[in-house]
Amino acid sequence: MRKYGSAALLLLVGAAVLRVSLFSELYLRYVQAGLRPYLIASGALLALLGLVRGTLTARAAREGADKADGRGQLEHAHAHAGAPRVAWLLALPAVALLCFPPPALGSYSAAREEAGRAEKFVGTFPALPARDPVELSLAEFGSRAAYDSGFSLRDRTVRLTGFVTRDDDGTWYVTRLRVACCAADATAVMAEVRGVRAPETDTWVTVTGTWFPRGRLGSAAAWPPVLEATYVRPITEPTDPYEER
Incomplete structure (x- = not known):
């Protein structure tokens, strides 16, 4: 599952940005109304990149499975390679924005x-x-x-x-x-x-x-x-x- 981490992070951040800019008015707590189109475009681009990344990773995995069994150990090693688990901490701000958007300044x-x-x-x-x-x-x-x-x-x-x-x-x-x-x-x-x-x-x-x-x-x-x-x-x-x- 770790190999899909970058794709999942991109999708999560993109969804969070779209949640506050496209599907609600929450973005007004953070930026001026005129910046809404840029937020929507950024969120859509991040989500698209996440889908592309996930698709390419899945395709590479299928192609690797079709290769000779003699390379099994190498493929196994590659499957466990990737970003360290601490990198998932980067997802916390996106999760917070997606589920618990902070209030306006007071x-x-x-x-x-x-x-x-x-x-x-x-x-x-x-x-x-x-x-x-x-x-x-x-x-x-x-x-x-x-x-x-x-x-x-x-x-x-x-x-x-x-x-x-x-x-x-x-x-x-x-x-x-x-x-x-x-x-x-x-x-x-x-x-x-x-x-x-x-x-x-x-x-x-x-x-x-x-x-x-x-x-x-x-x-x-x-x-x-x-x-x-x-x-x-x-x-x-x-x-x-x-x-x-």
């Missing part, structure tokens, strides 16, 4: 994000839609709160979506992770929430409220922005848990 990853924010250019932003509440990404809410000299958030009701994170002092935030390519380059964006009790950490929520100004525009004191909340509603984790950069 509060632990957000906590590792540096709190300091460099000052950015302060200027005016495009007008918001007239209807309240206005749905904003956390990145847009933070940018307008910290850098918009036109104060477009003033007297507006906004709705933010993210997961719950906390400080040691009990302050809580609605948080989202932003990715440019994949989960490996994720950075956190957040808004402090006041006025309502926080759900459990890592719970996904939508929070409705109004912006509470603080600090000078463009300064570190303006970050993170504050939302005076009037309503918080737990929700299920979105299919795509990240915001694009």
Whole structure:
């Protein structure tokens, strides 16, 4: 069976990649939506290579069986040759991805994000839609709160979506992770929430409220922005848990 090891590993990895990219939306926990075609192509290619490898190995075995019995001991030795058993440890990540895909990044990853924010250019932003509440990404809410000299958030009701994170002092935030390519380059964006009790950490929520100004525009004191909340509603984790950069 060991001689089929490389073929089995290729098939396993290919199946794992196809499982998260072709047959589900789980790939969105790890990479941007635009990379889906490349994942599908990679998974299909790995699975195809595994089938080809298995077919060639089986053919070689049949041809070897037809040879003279005098070479039996040599064939027996070749049958037991191959990669060491420890190589099968390479299959563990594929099995984990196939059977137990890890969750999206959460509060632990957000906590590792540096709190300091460099000052950015302060200027005016495009007008918001007239209807309240206005749905904003956390990145847009933070940018307008910290850098918009036109104060477009003033007297507006906004709705933010993210997961719950906390400080040691009990302050809580609605948080989202932003990715440019994949989960490996994720950075956190957040808004402090006041006025309502926080759900459990890592719970996904939508929070409705109004912006509470603080600090000078463009300064570190303006970050993170504050939302005076009037309503918080737990929700299920979105299919795509990240915001694009």
